[in-house]
Amino acid sequence: MTTIEAPRTPVRPAPKRGVNLEKWGWIYMRVSGVVLIVLIFTHLFVNLMLGDGVKAIDFGFVGGKWADPFWQWWDVAMLWLALIHGANGMRTIVNDYTKPGTAQKLMKLALFLAAAVLIVLGTLVVFTFDPCPAGAPADLLPSFCAA
Amino acid sequence: MPESSAGTLTAPEKPAKQKPGGTLYRGREGMWSWVLHRITGVAIFFFLLVHILDTALVRVSPEAYNAVIGTYQTPIMGLGEVALVGAIVFHALNGLRIILVDFWTWATRHQKVLFWIVIALWVVTMLAFTPRHLINVFSH
Numbered sequence: 001m002t003t004i005e006a007p008r009t010p011v012r013p014a015p016k017r018g019v020n021l022e023k024w025g026w027i028y029m030r031v032s033g034v035v036l037i038v039l040i041f042t043h044l045f046v047n048l049m050l051g052d053g054v055k056a057i058d059f060g061f062v063g064g065k066w067a068d069p070f071w072q073w074w075d076v077a078m079l080w081l082a083l084i085h086g087a088n089g090m091r092t093i094v095n096d097y098t099k100p101g102t103a104q105k106l107m108k109l110a111l112f113l114a115a116a117v118l119i120v121l122g123t124l125v126v127f128t129f130d131p132c133p134a135g136a137p138a139d140l141l142p143s144f145c146a147a
Numbered sequence: 148m149p150e151s152s153a154g155t156l157t158a159p160e161k162p163a164k165q166k167p168g169g170t171l172y173r174g175r176e177g178m179w180s181w182v183l184h185r186i187t188g189v190a191i192f193f194f195l196l197v198h199i200l201d202t203a204l205v206r207v208s209p210e211a212y213n214a215v216i217g218t219y220q221t222p223i224m225g226l227g228e229v230a231l232v233g234a235i236v237f238h239a240l241n242g243l244r245i246i247l248v249d250f251w252t253w254a255t256r257h258q259k260v261l262f263w264i265v266i267a268l269w270v271v272t273m274l275a276f277t278p279r280h281l282i283n284v285f286s287h
Contacts, residue, residue: 033246049279054228058212
C-alpha cells in the first residue's frame with residue numbers, strides 16, 4: 001500500500017463565535033456571480049451586438065444611455081458587484097501563492113485600494129455625468145442636447 | 148512531514164492503467180476548469196480596472212472619451228474583444244458549474260460531464276457572438 005501524505009495546511013476550524021467573514025465571502029462570490037451574469041451579458045448584448053456594436057460607441061452613445069436612471073443604476077450595480085467580486089478573487093489568489101507577511105499584506109492593501117478608488121470614481125462619474133457639457137461641439141453630443 | 152489531524156489516505160499499490168501524472172484530479176477536467184477559471188478571472192479583473200478608467204473619461208470631455216474609445220474599434224482590439232468575451236463567457240458558465248457542484252450532489256458526481264457542457268455552451272455562445280462582432284469591426 002502507498003501512503004498519501006496529509007495536506008501540509010493544518011486544519012483551521014472557523015471561529016465559533018462572531019461573524020465568519022470567509023463564509024460570507026464564499027456566499028458573496030456565488031450570489032454576485034449569478035447577478036453579474038445577468039448584468040454583464042445584457043451589457044455586452046446591448047453594447048456589442050445591437051446596431052453597429054462596438055463601432056456605435058462614443059460620447060453620444062454613453063450620454064444617451066445614462067440619460068436614463070435605469071442604465072445609470074445598471075452600470076453602478078455592475079461596478080460595485082464586479083469590482084468586489086474581482087478583488088476578492090484576486091485576494092484568494094494572493095492567499096494561494098504568497099506566504100503570510102508584509103508582502104502579502106501590501107498586495108491585499110493594493111487590491112483593496114484599487115477596488116475602493118475605482119468604485120468611488122465610477123459611482124461619481126455615473127451620477128455627476130453631464131451629457132450636454134457647455135462649449136462642446138454639438139456633433140459629439142447626444143441628439144437631445146440640441147433641444 | 149508532521150502528522151496532522153487531517154490523517155492520511157491510503158491508495159492501492161498498483162492503480163489500474165494509470166497514465167503519467169493522471170490522478171482523480173490532476174490533468175483531468177476538474178483541474179483544467181480550475182486553471183481556466185483562474186486565468187480568465189485575472190484577465191477580466193485587469194480589463195475591468197482599465198475599462199472603468201476609460202469610461203471615466205466621459206467626465207473629462209467628449210473629445211477625450213471618443214479618442215480613447217476609438218482605439219477599441221480598431222481591428223486588433225476587435226480581436227481582443229473576442230478574447231475578452233470568450234473569457235467572460237467561460238468564467239460565467241464555469242461559475243454556474245461550480246455553484247451546481249457545491250450545492251447539488253448529482254452535479255458533484257457528474258462534474259466532468261458538466262465541464263464538457265460548459266465547453267459546448269461556450270462554443271455555441273461564441274458562434275453567435277464572433278461573426279456579428281467581427282462584421283461590425285471590419286465592415287463599418
